[in-house]
Amino acid sequence: xxxxxxxxxxxxxxxxxxxxxxxxxxxxxxxxxxxxxxxxxxxxxxxxxxxxxxxxxxxxxxxxxxxxxxxxxxxxxxxxxxxxxxxxxxxxxxxxxxxxxxxxxxxxxxxxxxxxxxxxxxxxxxxxxxxxxxxxxxxxxxxxxxxxxxxxxxxxxxxxxxxxxxxxxxxxxxxxxxxxxxxxxxxxxxxxxxxxxxxxxxxxxxxxxxxxxxxxxxxxxxxxxxxxxxxxxxxxxxxxxxxxxxxxxxxxxxxxxxxxxxxxxxxxxxxx
Amino acid sequence: xxxxxxxxxxxxxxxxxxxxxxxxxxxxxxxxxxxxxxxxxxxxxxxxxxxxxxxxxxxxxxxxxxxxxxxxxxxxxxxxxxxxxxxxxxxxxxxxxxxxxxxxxxxxxxxxxxxxxxxxxxxxxxxxxxxxxxxxxxxxxxxxxxxxxxxxxxxxxxxxxxxxxxxxxxxxxxxxxxxxxxxxxxxxxxxxxxxxxxxxxxxxxxxxxxxxxxxxxxxxxxxxxxxxxxxxxxxxxxxxxxxxxxxxxxxxxxxxxxxxxxxxxxxxxxxxxxxxxxxxxxxxxxxxxxxxxxxxxxxxxxxxxxxxxxxxxxxxxxxxxxxxxxxxxxxxxxxxxxxxxxxxxxxxxxxxxxxxxxxxxxxxxxxxxxxxxxxxxxxxxxxxxxxxxxxxxxxxxxxxxxxxxxxxxxxxxxxxxxxxxxxxxxxxxxxxxxxxxxxxxxxxxxxxxxxxxxxxxxxxxxxxxxxxxxxxxxxxxxxxxxxxxxxxxxxxxxxxxxxxxxxxxxxxxxxxxxxxxxxxxxxxxxxxxxxxxxxxxxxxxxxxxxxxxxxxxxxxxxxxxxxxxxxxxxxxxxxxxxxxxxxxxxxxxxxxxxxxxxxxxxxxxxxxxxxxxxxx
Numbered sequence: 001x002x003x004x005x006x007x008x009x010x011x012x013x014x015x016x017x018x019x020x021x022x023x024x025x026x027x028x029x030x031x032x033x034x035x036x037x038x039x040x041x042x043x044x045x046x047x048x049x050x051x052x053x054x055x056x057x058x059x060x061x062x063x064x065x066x067x068x069x070x071x072x073x074x075x076x077x078x079x080x081x082x083x084x085x086x087x088x089x090x091x092x093x094x095x096x097x098x099x100x101x102x103x104x105x106x107x108x109x110x111x112x113x114x115x116x117x118x119x120x121x122x123x124x125x126x127x128x129x130x131x132x133x134x135x136x137x138x139x140x141x142x143x144x145x146x147x148x149x150x151x152x153x154x155x156x157x158x159x160x161x162x163x164x165x166x167x168x169x170x171x172x173x174x175x176x177x178x179x180x181x182x183x184x185x186x187x188x189x190x191x192x193x194x195x196x197x198x199x200x201x202x203x204x205x206x207x208x209x210x211x212x213x214x215x216x217x218x219x220x221x222x223x224x225x226x227x228x229x230x231x232x233x234x235x236x237x238x239x240x241x242x243x244x245x246x247x248x249x250x251x252x253x254x255x256x257x258x259x260x261x262x263x264x265x266x267x268x269x270x271x272x
Numbered sequence: 273x274x275x276x277x278x279x280x281x282x283x284x285x286x287x288x289x290x291x292x293x294x295x296x297x298x299x300x301x302x303x304x305x306x307x308x309x310x311x312x313x314x315x316x317x318x319x320x321x322x323x324x325x326x327x328x329x330x331x332x333x334x335x336x337x338x339x340x341x342x343x344x345x346x347x348x349x350x351x352x353x354x355x356x357x358x359x360x361x362x363x364x365x366x367x368x369x370x371x372x373x374x375x376x377x378x379x380x381x382x383x384x385x386x387x388x389x390x391x392x393x394x395x396x397x398x399x400x401x402x403x404x405x406x407x408x409x410x411x412x413x414x415x416x417x418x419x420x421x422x423x424x425x426x427x428x429x430x431x432x433x434x435x436x437x438x439x440x441x442x443x444x445x446x447x448x449x450x451x452x453x454x455x456x457x458x459x460x461x462x463x464x465x466x467x468x469x470x471x472x473x474x475x476x477x478x479x480x481x482x483x484x485x486x487x488x489x490x491x492x493x494x495x496x497x498x499x500x501x502x503x504x505x506x507x508x509x510x511x512x513x514x515x516x517x518x519x520x521x522x523x524x525x526x527x528x529x530x531x532x533x534x535x536x537x538x539x540x541x542x543x544x545x546x547x548x549x550x551x552x553x554x555x556x557x558x559x560x561x562x563x564x565x566x567x568x569x570x571x572x573x574x575x576x577x578x579x580x581x582x583x584x585x586x587x588x589x590x591x592x593x594x595x596x597x598x599x600x601x602x603x604x605x606x607x608x609x610x611x612x613x614x615x616x617x618x619x620x621x622x623x624x625x626x627x628x629x630x631x632x633x634x635x636x637x638x639x640x641x642x643x644x645x646x647x648x649x650x651x652x653x654x655x656x657x658x659x660x661x662x663x664x665x666x667x668x669x670x671x672x673x674x675x676x677x678x679x680x681x682x683x684x685x686x687x688x689x690x691x692x693x694x695x696x697x698x699x700x701x702x703x704x705x706x707x708x709x710x711x712x713x714x715x716x717x718x719x720x721x722x723x724x725x726x727x728x729x730x731x732x733x734x735x736x737x738x739x740x741x742x743x744x745x746x747x748x749x750x751x752x753x754x755x756x757x758x759x760x761x762x763x764x765x766x767x768x769x770x771x772x773x774x775x776x777x778x779x780x781x782x783x784x785x786x787x788x789x790x791x792x793x794x795x796x797x798x799x800x801x802x803x804x805x806x807x808x809x810x811x812x813x814x815x816x817x818x819x820x821x822x823x824x825x826x827x828x829x830x831x832x833x834x835x836x837x838x839x840x841x842x843x844x845x846x847x848x849x850x851x852x853x854x855x856x857x858x859x860x861x862x863x864x865x866x867x868x869x870x871x872x873x874x875x876x877x878x879x880x881x882x883x884x885x886x887x888x
Contacts, residue, residue, distance in 0.1 A: 081527065
């Protein structure tokens with residue numbers, strides 16, 4: 001039941017980027033492709049993550065930075081949507097529209113816990129998720145680079161004035177997010193089958209979860225994500241699996257109306 | 273003026289071309305426009321209607337919708353279901369096909385109260401996905417993947433509407449008429465107080481609220497109008513295709529619609545028509561690409577954003593204005609310039625001598641920080657009341673409480689003799705007669721100087737939305753009057769020669785003047801000025817003193833937050849001194865100057881009382 005909680009992992013990365021779902025997809029798909037090319041699993045996964053990190057950085061440099069100058073956020077939002085569409089359709093065209101299974105040793109035999117069957121892979125996810133959250137928190141709070149990232153997120157200009165190269169930090173954040181996204185994609189792929197279309201809805205869900213949780217609160221994002229994952233499973237089990245996304249999205253929109261700052265976010269004081 | 277005429281001529285030409293298109297075959301002696309080509313043009317026109325609606329939302333209100341295809345689909349399904357299941361006539365079902373998406377748009381706009389930008393875009397994407405999901409899974413109602421087929425042929429006034437080249441293609445002309453109506457509505461909305469308010473709300477939300485614009489209301493309106501256009505397009509589509517299913521209205525269609533807006537040039541009049549034509553034609557070629565088609569859209573969107581972010585029309589008109597306008601020297605007039613007509617702005621004889629504002633026990637806390645602590649203050653009508661104090665004393669916070677931007681944690685504000693409830697929004701206060709300027713000027717920088725002032729006059733218009741779109745006489749009368757008064761106010765602050773310049777291009781001092789003119793367009797009873805002298809030269813400050821004094825002498829009440837001591841001495845009738853959020857002195861200029869607490873706050877302990885602290 002808890003199995004779907006992993007959807008969230010990458011939303012802890014806090015990057016607002018519409019290509020994210022597609023990078024997540026790339027993580028899964030590339031691993032499959034690299035494996036089919038004969039690489040062993042760990043190598044394939046590492047390769048996929050590396051490519052995702054690079055593409056995260058490239059997307060930031062080429063498609064986000066030129067449009068990030070204006071206060072109006074329309075430009076980069078559209079370019080990332082454009083890139084996302086391109087990645088997805090290119091993958092569909094080259095890799096095929098159908099999903100392919102990715103065999104891993106952890107999927108071979110289910111464990112039985114109180115009657116419900118769970119694969120090791122599904123258990124692995126929450127563990128990796130928790131580890132990532134702790135690691136990220138530590139990174140943001142303890143390291144110079146992490147603090148710099150928070151500073152840039154808070155105020156670019158001021159961060160620039162104290163000697164932080166805001167552009168590079170942003171690029172790094174995108175790269176990091178790309179890596180986390182691909183890792184999640186790689187971990188999820190064995191369960192849902194790697195396919196070109198696996199990214200879109202998940203990307204959107206992740207973003208909504210992040211907003212609802214209050215985008216600046218990593219543990220909050222993880223908790224909300226887990227709760228949402230469980231909730232989805234319940235909807236699937238007791239109502240219908242067809243209505244899952246519709247109900248889930250509607251619910252999220254309503255929550256956002258009631259808690260505009262997010263469930264865990266702090267209210268920002270507006271300066272007039 | 274010339275450009276406007278050229279624009280209408282171009283539109284007329286386009287209308288004639290489209291109207292004549294079906295007859296082209298007779299002219300060149302071939303069976304060229306077959307029913308298939310006619311249908312293509314009709315679908316392009318339908319798209320154009322939807323895109324016009326989206327352009328109002330994106331170009332004017334600055335809100336991005338990525339769920340527009342769902343609203344379009346909603347209109348189509350409403351029309352299809354009503355005529356198929358409930359036996360509604362064409363006209364009846366079309367009314368609902370417009371009304372229901374418009375209502376849905378209003379509901380969707382509700383989040384704009386709280387979220388904007390990216391969040392809103394995500395919510396609209398989510399709406400689009402929910403819509404498609406419901407259509408696909410609710411098979412008994414919508415037919416699922418097989419959709420709703422065999423819709424009855426529409427009839428209007430007993431006439432069957434068909435789209436066949438050989439026999440009868442009156443539906444073609446019906447769509448053309450709808451398109452022309454949509455173009456007209458776009459024009460009428462853009463060049464009216466509604467269009468100005470939408471643009472104002474997009475450029476500076478705070479300033480719009482301070483000028484009496486209900487930002488939530490105007491955004492809801494923009495969303496609702498654009499959804500109505502989408503619904504109209506959807507209804508027309510359903511009756512053309514006589515078949516609907518969810519595949520037509522997916523996220524890709526939303527991206528395509530948005531691409532049409534951006535490609536044409538968002539916020540321009542001709543943009544939607546140009547964008548739709550270009551992209552629709554391109555689509556016919558891209559269709560051969562199969563799975564790479566979507567890739568093509570993505571690529572095109574990225575390329576357009578890189579090469580010409582203002583779109584085709586925006587880029588061309590930008591170039592044209594650069595070629596045609598020579599920079600000419602513009603003379604800045606003297607100010608204040610009390611010309612005839614200014615008495616309309618200031619006259620309030622009925623209120624002389626009363627208390628305009630009574631603040632009782634105002635406390636404002638941010639978390640653990642108390643910005644304003646138990647402030648009592650009374651401002652007499654027709655006086656200039658200065659609020660001074662060291663940095664961080666809570667002056668601006670108090671001003672924000674008075675203008676409704678902050679809700680006081682405790683305390684009661686009484687304005688013009690009426691107690692304000694805690695829920696009074698800034699725009700409501702503005703309509704009561706409270707105008708303000710901002711510490712960092714908040715102009716609508718992409719609008720012209722005159723338009724900025726006209727936004728200030730927004731709440732004086734009586735003509736409603738229908739009157740505006742239909743351009744009834746009252747609209748013209750009011751618009752003319754507002755323009756005349758706007759020009760008078762610009763003359764008052766010496767900016768009349770800059771009327772058609774973009775406000776963002778003005779030098780800083782002129783921006784301050786414009787902000788005052790804009791606030792005066794509200795015809796306020798109470799004017800709040802937040803550090804109006806900051807950044808001005810000595811000469812300009814002298815002029816400003818004359819202006820403030822003149823306004824007060826003519827009956828307007830002014831509350832002034834300022835650091836500039838000379839100025840406070842020269843204009844104030846009464847001074848309230850704040851320190852650490854509390855009132856430490858209150859009285860006439862002379863009384864405050866002699867107050868030891870004030871001296872201590874400014875110079876620290878040990879300074880000699882009676883020293884010329886605040887002297888000029």
